Amino acid sequence: MxxxxxxxxxxxxxxxxxxxxxxSPLMGWWMPEGVSAHAGAVDGLFYxxxxxxxxxxxxxxxxxxxxxxxxxxxxxxxPPIAPNAGFPTFLKPFxxxxxxxxxxxxxxxxxxxxxxxxxxxxxVNAWAEIKYATRNRNDGTKVDSARAQIAVSAxxxxxxxxxxxxxxxxxxxxxPAATRKDFESFGKIPxxxxxxxxxxxxxxxxxxxxxxxxxxxxxxxxxxxxxRVKQDALPGKMIPVWFTPTKVNCKWDESxxxxxxxxxxxxxxxxxxEYTWDIxxxxxxxxxxxxxxxxxxxxxxxAEFLDWLQKAEAEGTRRN
Amino acid sequence: xxxHAEHATxxxxxxxxxxxxxxxxxxxxxxKIIGVQFLxxxxxxxxxxxxxxxxxxxxxxxxxxxxxxxHNYFPDNGGRxxxxxxxxxxxxxxxxxxxxxxxPFLTGAFGNFTIPLMIxxxxxAFPKLNMMSYWILWPAFVLIxxxxxxxxxxxxxxxxxxxxxxxxxxxxxQGLASPAAPGSGxxxxxxxxxxxxxxxxxxxxxxNYITTIINMRAPGMTLYRMPMTIWAMFITAILQAFxxxxxxxxLILQTLDKTIGTTFFLPDGLSFGNWSPEVGGGQxxxxxxxxxxxxHPAVYxxxxxxxxxxSDILATFARRPLFxxxxxxxxxxxxxxxxxxVWGHHMFQSGMDPRLGTGFxxxxxxxxxxxxxKVFNWLGTIxxxxxxxxxxxxxxxxxxxxxxxxxxxxxxxxxxxxDIYIHDTYFIVAHIHYVLFASSxxxxxxxxxxxxxxxxxxxxNDNVGKxxxxxxxxLCNCTFFPMHMVGLAGLRRRIPDITAGALEAKLLPxxxxxxxxxxxxxxxxxxxVANFLWSIFFGAKASQNPWKSNTLEWTTGDPxxxxxxxxxxxxxHCGPYEYGEHGDKDNCPQTEKSTTPVAAH
Ligand code: HEM
Ligand SMILES: [Cu+2]
Ligand SMILES: [Cu+2]
Numbered sequence: 001m002x003x004x005x006x007x008x009x010x011x012x013x014x015x016x017x018x019x020x021x022x023x024s025p026l027m028g029w030w031m032p033e034g035v036s037a038h039a040g041a042v043d044g045l046f047y048x049x050x051x052x053x054x055x056x057x058x059x060x061x062x063x064x065x066x067x068x069x070x071x072x073x074x075x076x077x078x079p080p081i082a083p084n085a086g087f088p089t090f091l092k093p094f095x096x097x098x099x100x101x102x103x104x105x106x107x108x109x110x111x112x113x114x115x116x117x118x119x120x121x122x123x124v125n126a127w128a129e130i131k132y133a134t135r136n137r138n139d140g141t142k143v144d145s146a147r148a149q150i151a152v153s154a155x156x157x158x159x160x161x162x163x164x165x166x167x168x169x170x171x172x173x174x175x176p177a178a179t180r181k182d183f184e185s186f187g188k189i190p191x192x193x194x195x196x197x198x199x200x201x202x203x204x205x206x207x208x209x210x211x212x213x214x215x216x217x218x219x220x221x222x223x224x225x226x227x228r229v230k231q232d233a234l235p236g237k238m239i240p241v242w243f244t245p246t247k248v249n250c251k252w253d254e255s256x257x258x259x260x261x262x263x264x265x266x267x268x269x270x271x272x273x274e275y276t277w278d279i280x281x282x283x284x285x286x287x288x289x290x291x292x293x294x295x296x297x298x299x300x301x302x303a304e305f306l307d308w309l310q311k312a313e314a315e316g317t318r319r320n
Numbered sequence: 321x322x323x324h325a326e327h328a329t330x331x332x333x334x335x336x337x338x339x340x341x342x343x344x345x346x347x348x349x350x351x352k353i354i355g356v357q358f359l360x361x362x363x364x365x366x367x368x369x370x371x372x373x374x375x376x377x378x379x380x381x382x383x384x385x386x387x388x389x390x391h392n393y394f395p396d397n398g399g400r401x402x403x404x405x406x407x408x409x410x411x412x413x414x415x416x417x418x419x420x421x422x423x424p425f426l427t428g429a430f431g432n433f434t435i436p437l438m439i440x441x442x443x444x445a446f447p448k449l450n451m452m453s454y455w456i457l458w459p460a461f462v463l464i465x466x467x468x469x470x471x472x473x474x475x476x477x478x479x480x481x482x483x484x485x486x487x488x489x490x491x492x493x494q495g496l497a498s499p500a501a502p503g504s505g506x507x508x509x510x511x512x513x514x515x516x517x518x519x520x521x522x523x524x525x526x527x528n529y530i531t532t533i534i535n536m537r538a539p540g541m542t543l544y545r546m547p548m549t550i551w552a553m554f555i556t557a558i559l560q561a562f563x564x565x566x567x568x569x570x571l572i573l574q575t576l577d578k579t580i581g582t583t584f585f586l587p588d589g590l591s592f593g594n595w596s597p598e599v600g601g602g603q604x605x606x607x608x609x610x611x612x613x614x615x616h617p618a619v620y621x622x623x624x625x626x627x628x629x630x631s632d633i634l635a636t637f638a639r640r641p642l643f644x645x646x647x648x649x650x651x652x653x654x655x656x657x658x659x660x661x662v663w664g665h666h667m668f669q670s671g672m673d674p675r676l677g678t679g680f681x682x683x684x685x686x687x688x689x690x691x692x693x694k695v696f697n698w699l700g701t702i703x704x705x706x707x708x709x710x711x712x713x714x715x716x717x718x719x720x721x722x723x724x725x726x727x728x729x730x731x732x733x734x735x736x737x738x739d740i741y742i743h744d745t746y747f748i749v750a751h752i753h754y755v756l757f758a759s760s761x762x763x764x765x766x767x768x769x770x771x772x773x774x775x776x777x778x779x780x781n782d783n784v785g786k787x788x789x790x791x792x793x794x795l796c797n798c799t800f801f802p803m804h805m806v807g808l809a810g811l812r813r814r815i816p817d818i819t820a821g822a823l824e825a826k827l828l829p830x831x832x833x834x835x836x837x838x839x840x841x842x843x844x845x846x847x848x849v850a851n852f853l854w855s856i857f858f859g860a861k862a863s864q865n866p867w868k869s870n871t872l873e874w875t876t877g878d879p880x881x882x883x884x885x886x887x888x889x890x891x892x893h894c895g896p897y898e899y900g901e902h903g904d905k906d907n908c909p910q911t912e913k914s915t916t917p918v919a920a921h
Binding site: 003006009010013014016017020021024027028029030031032038041042045046049050052053056057060061063064067068071072073079080081101104105108109112113116119120123124126127128130131132156216217218219221223225226228229230231232233234235236237239273276277278280281282283284285286287288289290291293 | 402403404407477478482483484485488500501502586587588589590591592600602603604605638643644647669670671674675677678681682685686688689692693695696699700702703704705706707708709714717718720721724725728729731732735736737738740741743744745790793794797801802804805806808809810812814815816817818820821822823824826827830
């Protein structure tokens with residue numbers, strides 16, 4: 001391979017990486033559509049960083065490849081560039097700057113610092129909105145802030161969900177002030193009439209939900225990629241997780257006599273992968289970690305959710 | 321200066337009676353031999369770690385297929401790989417690569433070999449301690465190798481060994497089997513003990529490197545005349561000395577939890593199947609803090625020496641002074657300093673207070689700055705150069721090109737909200753491999769090709785080396801770059817069967833592509849091994865300074881100096897980077913008086 005050939009190899013390889021990354025969204029190798037209220041903030045920040053890093057990548061790799069090409073040792077052994085050669089014409093206006101190493105070093109320290117600081121400040125708020133208890137606390141005084149509550153207990157290798165009974169749930173919704181104590185005790189104190197379901201998380205569209213997350217054995221991670229939610233379940237701790245679903249993915253199936261997910265309300269397809277939303281454990285928890293997968297069912301409204309809850313309750317009673 | 325001079329003369333002045341084979345090549349106190357010993361063992365473990373990686377890749381691409389060669393070991397599973405075996409493979413792959421390959425390569429092999437030679441010393445400050453630092457690794461080798469054959473197999477809870485899965489134990493007296501996972505039984509205990517030995521070895525090395533660099537520099541070798549390799553080794557040794565005690569503590573606590581029933585990492589009220597531990601009161605998050613307090617600095621331990629070597633190689637073969645020498649030193653120091661306050665970025669989703677996450681985020685984003693400055697300086701170094709595309713130079717350029725990718729992906733993960741989505745996906749795996757394989761390991765290869773003549777007095781074959789580089793560079797991008805995409809598509813790390821999840825199953829074709837590339841990448845390394853072994857015996861004889869380099873190791877009398885290194889104590893007159901126009905030659909060894917003021921900037 002000739003000396004200049006190496007710059008071609010570098011250039012082609014890096015170009016292939018860049019093109020590969022650029023076309024991935026078209027190939028489906030990309031983030032699935034976000035279906036929670038905060039997904040926009042997460043994805044927006046992702047694209048901001050994508051833009052910044054793409055520029056940095058292109059500038060540095062292009063310079064590297066150009067230098068490798070331009071300053072490759074020549075076959076006749078003469079230096080590739082005369083020691084006192086000037087700058088190419090398009091760089092002439094910056095000549096004095098480019099000759100002053102001190103200035104260059106200052107520039108390439110200050111400019112990236114500013115860009116990095118922008119990235120720092122751009123994200124502080126989104127993170128706080130998603131994870132800080134102070135921004136997400138539910139005081140139970142207003143109906144529209146009363147949340148759906150679900151206690152999720154992880155274990156090797158399934159998700160056990162605990163819902164309030166339909167009657168208790170209706171009470172919270174109707175009289176938030178009077179039921180406040182009971183409402184707030186739900187996460188910590190199980191009730192005799194709680195409804196237990198395995199691997200199915202039922203919520204309804206546009207209503208905030210808080211998940212009280214625990215584990216009874218090892219660390220698991222409550223990972224809802226479509227919702228941009230991820231939180232480790234930590235042994236010995238109960239951790240709250242907040243989010244608000246913004247899309248519906250389930251309906252009542254007459255023939256099977258149960259609610260099914262993977263359903264696109266706008267489309268015609270019966271089982272749509274894009275509307276199958278996993279709760280895929282994201283922290284290594286043992287041999288069955290890969291298949292510790294639950295499903296999220298987003299109902300179209302509170303009434304439908306209640307209907308599901310009543311049916312689940314009845315089924316639970318029947319079984320007992 | 322005077323005492324330095326005396327010391328160096330002294331080291332050399334010792335009469336060296338002919339040592340027997342054992343003292344000369346096995347229990348040697350000569351830093352060069354010890355360095356080569358580290359080199360050989362690291363290469364062997366690179367092979368083991370590589371085989372484990374290929375098993376992982378095979379399972380990922382063909383999750384329901386019989387595994388070639390070893391299917392007989394899985395009769396109960398129809399020849400397919402059991403999930404626990406897969407967990408063991410990736411756990412041991414990472415543990416071996418980090419603790420038995422990259423760290424011993426960089427601080428063990430190169431630290432030992434280069435430090436005394438490049439500062440003009442006769443040997444390390446504490447030669448016996450140096451010998452110990454190698455031989456204490458052998459218990460580690462034995463324990464880790466033996467752990468594959470114990471009940472339940474080797475450790476399988478990830479190289480991060482998070483409690484409780486790693487640490488929970490049956491009550492004392494009921495054996496070591498774990499209620500949480502088969503690999504967390506005796507295999508985990510051996511893993512812990514083995515890492516303890518590695519830690520002791522690294523600590524001995526660090527003490528030695530720091531002392532040697534501070535005390536034993538040749539006359540005239542001021543701190544600001546030290547080559548970047550030495551600066552990097554110096555700062556790495558300091559990092560290691562401060563961070564390692566914390567890992568040691570964590571390992572001891574987990575060992576106690578596993579063996580005598582303490583509960584440092586085990587909280588109240590857990591149950592495993594039908595069995596519940598009776599006592600608790602511990603805190604699983606404590607392990608993560610201790611572990612990452614060491615392991616984040618450790619990722620810099622795994623790259624700073626490579627950066628140093630790459631800087632020297634670039635300057636040598638660009639025939640240009642290193643651009644921004646001081647800025648390079650300050651940015652390494654900056655990386656090392658900041659490196660101590662960013663560990664929490666591995667724990668954003670762990671249940672740690674999210675406000676603490678914000679703090680760690682700020683420090684983490686800012687650590688990208690010194691990394692960026694280093695890249696700019698490397699580009700500045702080759703600017704207007706006279707680039708000689710030797711094999712070491714190609715690996716150094718490859719390092720620069722691919723470190724850019726690894727550094728940039730770090731920014732995504734440092735952004736807390738984005739990390740919610742990509743944490744524990746293949747995006748992280750892509751990042752790890754761009755910084756550790758595509759950067760550290762390429763730097764290591766560069767270093768081997770570069771110092772081979774000094775180590776063995778022979779040249780490695782350059783054309784074969786270039787073939788090795790070509791294949792490695794292309795195939796490592798084919799193997800690791802698509803991991804960014806599958807990670808963004810939601811592929812979780814550490815899963816043996818990607819067809820279980822709704823988002824993941826469709827990524828199988830891309831996984832196959834990566835696995836085939838990985839297999840070829842593994843094969844391409846055989847070219848290196850062949851070239852390495854062949855050249856030791858049959859390589860062309862090396863001259864004293866084959867690369868026309870400036871640093872002191874190339875001024876020893878023989879190509880491979882004897883114990884004591886220098887015939888006469890070298891006197892240093894100038895910095896290491898005076899390349900370019902010097903009258904009729906284009907370099908100026910550090911032992912000569914500078915002729916032209918090229919280093920004016
Ligand atoms: C620009 C500089 C860098 C930044 C901003 C950065 C940031 C990060 C962050 C935030 C994580 C955690 C991601 C997660 O688990 O969600 C991470 C993981 C990691 N980084 Fe970096 N990083 C940088 C450079 C490096 C370098 C130079 C190395 C090593 C040589 C390295 C090695 C690793 C490793 C091994 C992990 C994964 C550990 C694991 O979970 O197994 N990083 N990095
Ligand atoms: Cu899991
Ligand atoms: Cu880190």
